[in-house]
Amino acid sequence: MSEVSYRDLSFNGLWKNNPAIVQLLGLCPLLAVTGSVVNAIGLGVATTMVLVCSNTSVSLIRNVVSDAVRLPAFVMIIAAAVTCIELLMQAFAYEMYQILGIFLPLITTNCVILGRADGFAAKNALGPSIYDGFIMGVGFSIILLLLGGLRELSGTGALFANMDLLFGPGAASWKVVVFEDYQPFLLAILPPGAFIFTGLLIALKNLIDDRIKKRQDALKERPVKGAKRVRVTGTIS
Amino acid sequence: MLARSMTRNGVLLGLFAVCTTLLIAGTYLSTRDKIALEKRRAEEKALLEVVPRSRHDNSMLDETMPVGPEAEGLGLREQKRIYVARSGSEVVAVVIPVTAPDGYTDAIDLIVGVNADGTVAGVRALAHKETPGLGDKVDIKKSDWVLGFEGRSLENPEPSGWAVKKDRGVFDQFTGATITPRAVVAATLRALQYAQANREVLFGDGDEAPVGGS
Numbered sequence: 001m002s003e004v005s006y007r008d009l010s011f012n013g014l015w016k017n018n019p020a021i022v023q024l025l026g027l028c029p030l031l032a033v034t035g036s037v038v039n040a041i042g043l044g045v046a047t048t049m050v051l052v053c054s055n056t057s058v059s060l061i062r063n064v065v066s067d068a069v070r071l072p073a074f075v076m077i078i079a080a081a082v083t084c085i086e087l088l089m090q091a092f093a094y095e096m097y098q099i100l101g102i103f104l105p106l107i108t109t110n111c112v113i114l115g116r117a118d119g120f121a122a123k124n125a126l127g128p129s130i131y132d133g134f135i136m137g138v139g140f141s142i143i144l145l146l147l148g149g150l151r152e153l154s155g156t157g158a159l160f161a162n163m164d165l166l167f168g169p170g171a172a173s174w175k176v177v178v179f180e181d182y183q184p185f186l187l188a189i190l191p192p193g194a195f196i197f198t199g200l201l202i203a204l205k206n207l208i209d210d211r212i213k214k215r216q217d218a219l220k221e222r223p224v225k226g227a228k229r230v231r232v233t234g235t236i237s
Numbered sequence: 238m239l240a241r242s243m244t245r246n247g248v249l250l251g252l253f254a255v256c257t258t259l260l261i262a263g264t265y266l267s268t269r270d271k272i273a274l275e276k277r278r279a280e281e282k283a284l285l286e287v288v289p290r291s292r293h294d295n296s297m298l299d300e301t302m303p304v305g306p307e308a309e310g311l312g313l314r315e316q317k318r319i320y321v322a323r324s325g326s327e328v329v330a331v332v333i334p335v336t337a338p339d340g341y342t343d344a345i346d347l348i349v350g351v352n353a354d355g356t357v358a359g360v361r362a363l364a365h366k367e368t369p370g371l372g373d374k375v376d377i378k379k380s381d382w383v384l385g386f387e388g389r390s391l392e393n394p395e396p397s398g399w400a401v402k403k404d405r406g407v408f409d410q411f412t413g414a415t416i417t418p419r420a421v422v423a424a425t426l427r428a429l430q431y432a433q434a435n436r437e438v439l440f441g442d443g444d445e446a447p448v449g450g451s
Contacts, residue, residue, distance in 0.1 A: 069246040073253050080257035084264040091268040094275035162378065186371065 004128040013135030019112040020143035021202045026110040029103045030144060031194035035155065038162050040141070040148030042096045043103060046085055048137025050107050051116060053081040055133030058121040074117045075108075082108045095165040112140060143201065150197050155189035157182025284320055286377070287350035287359035288330045293322035297332065302439075304334065309434075310427040312336040314344070319439065322350075328440045330358045333432060337424035341416045342366040345375065349386075349428035353440050356390040359383075360425050372417035382418070385409065391429050399426040 019025050026047070033039045057077045065073045086104050089097045097104065107113065116136050121129040153159055157179035164172035187193045277298060284297045301318035304311065313336050320332040330352045337345040345365040350358030360383045362375045374380035385408060400406025401418050410418045432439060 065249060066242070066246060068242070069250050072250055076250075076253050076257050080260050083261050087261075087264045087268045087272070091271040091275060094272075094279055098279070186368075190368075 004124060006128070006131055009128060009132050010135050013132065013139040014142070015139075015205075018139045018143065018205075019115075019136050020140050021198070021205055023112070023115070025112040025115055026140065027198075029106060029110060030140075030147065031191055031198065033100060033103050034144055034147040034151055034194055035189045036152040036162065037145065037148040037160050038096075038165055039099060040144040042089075042093070042100055042166060043107075044137070044141025044144045046089060046100070046104060047107055047110060047112070047140055048134065049085050050078065050081045050110075051113055051133040051137040051140075052130060053085070053133075054078045054113055054117050055121040055129045056126065057081070058117040059124060059126045059129035062122045062124075070122065071114075071118070074114060074122070078113050078117065079108050093166055099165065112136060146201060147194065147197050151188045151193055153178060154185050155187075155193065156184055283348060283361050283363060284332055286361060287332055287348060288322040293324050293329050295321075295323045297322050308431065310335075310431045312338050312344075312424070312427070321439075327353075329353055331432065331439045332358075333428045334363075335424045335428040335431075337420040339416070339420040339423070340365060340367060341372050341414065341420075342368065345417070345420060345424070347421065347424055347428075349425050351429060351432040351439075354390075355429070355433065356388050356393075357386045357425065357429065360386045360421070362421070367417050368414065371411060371414040374411045374414070375417055375421050380411070382409065382411065383421070386425055389425075391426075391433060396426070399423075 013019075017023060020027075020030055029043055029047075033043050054074070054077055058074055061073070061077075082105060085107075086097070089100075089104065116133060120132045124132070149159060152161065158175055158177045160174045160176055162172075163174040164170070167174075188197070281298055288297070297320040300321045300323065302321065303316060304313065304319050305316045306313050311334065313334060317334040319334070321328055322330045322332070330350050332348050332350045335347050335349055337347060343366045345367070346363045347360060348363060349360050352358045361377060362383065365373065365375060367373045367375060374382050377383055394407045397405075398407045399422055401408050401410040401415060401422055403410055403415055404419065406422065408418060408422050
C-alpha cells in the first residue's frame with residue numbers, strides 16, 4: 001500500500017467507491033438533510049472537513065497506537081474533530097448550524113469517517129491520507145448536492161433557496177424559480193423522497209458502469225484473440 | 238506481559254483523551270465570544286422583525302421580564318422572557334413568548350408582539366416541526382401567512398372570529414393543513430388575552446414582575 005496514485009484515489013472517492021452511492025455509508029444524514037441545496041452544502045462541507053481532520057490525525061498516529069486500542073483512539077479523534085467543527089460552525093454560520101441541528105454532532109457516527117480512518121488512513125502516509133479524506137468528502141458532498149438539488153427542484157419548483165444562510169445576505173437573490181406556480185410535491189421533500197432519489201442515483205450509476213464495462217469488453221476481445229496464438233508456442237507464465 | 242500491554246494501552250488512550258480535550262477546550266475558548274454574539278444576534282433578529290428598529294430605541298434583549306410555565310395562557314414549558322420595546326420612556330410594544338401545545342407534530346414556539354394599543358405587531362414561529370410543504374407555512378421563510386395577524390386585536394375580530402375559516406373564523410388555513418394554523422391562531426389569541434390581563438405591568442413602568450413570572 002506504499003505506492004498510492006492520487007488518480008486512483010480520486011477515481012475511488014468520486015466514482016468507483018463513492019461513499020454515498022456505492023459504499024452506502026452515512027445514509028442517515030444523507031437522507032435526512034438533503035431537502036434543499038443549501039442544507040446539502042452545509043452538511044457536505046462539515047463532513048469533508050471532519051474527514052480531512054480525522055484522516056490527518058489518524059495517519060499521524062498510525063504507528064503509535066496498537067491494534068487493540070486503535071478503534072477507541074480513532075473514535076476519540078473523530079469526536080473531537082466533530083465537536084471543534086460544530087463550534088466553528090456555530091461561530092461562523094449560526095443559522096446553518098441551527099438547520100443542521102442534530103445531524104452535525106451525528107457526523108461522529110457517520111460510518112464514512114471511521115471507515116476511511118481505519119480502512120485507509122491507518123495504513124497510509126500523511127499525504128495520501130489527507131487527500132483520501134478530502135476526495136471521499138467531495139464524493140459524499142456531490143451526492144448530497146445532487147440529491148438536495150433534485151429534491152428541492154421537484155419538491156418546491158425552485159433551486160438554491162436560502163443560500164444567504166451560508167453565503168451572507170448577498171446570496172439571498174441566488175434563488176432560481178424554475179417552475180412558476182409550482183404545486184409543491186411533498187413526497188420529494190419528505191424522507192421517502194430521499195430514498196427514492198437515492199435509489200435512482202444508484203441505478204443511474206450502475207447503468208453507466210454497465211455501459212462502460214460493455215464498451216471495454218468489446219475493445220478487449222480483439223487483442224485477446226491474437227494473444228492466444230502467441231501463447232501456444234511460448235511458455236505460459 | 239498482559240499487565241504491561243494494558244498499562245501501555247491505558248496510558249496511550251489517556252494521553253489521547255487529554256490531547257483531544259485540550260483541542261476542544263481551545264476551540265471552545267476561542268469561539269465562545271463569537272458564538273454568544275451570534276446567538277444574541279439570531280435572537281434579536283426575530284424580535285426586530287416583529288418590532289422594527291424604527292419604532293423603538295432601546296435594546297429589547299436587555300429589557301426583559303421573566304415569564305414561566307405558571308403564566309396563564311402562554312403554555313410555556315420553561316422560563317422565558319418578555320421583551321419590552323420602548324421609544325424614550327414610553328413602552329411601544331412588548332414581545333411575548335407563547336407555546337402552542339397542539340401543533341401537528343409537536344408544540345410550536347411562537348413570539349407575539351403586542352402594541353401598546355392592544356393590536357398585534359407581529360407573530361413569528363421560532364421553533365416548530367411541522368410537515369414541510371404543508372404546516373411549515375407558519376414559518377415566515379416559507380409563507381407570509383403569519384403577516385395576516387398584524388393589526389388584529391381582541392376586538393378585531395371578535396373572540397369568536399379568532400379561528401381558521403374552516404371553524405367559521407376569519408383566518409385562512411393552508412391547503413392540506415388545518416391543525417397547524419388552528420394551533421397558531423389559538424396561541425396568538427391567548428397571548429393577546431395575556432397582554433390585556435397584565436396590561437398594567439407590561440405597559441406600565443416595568444418595575445413589577447408580570448403575573449406568572451418568578
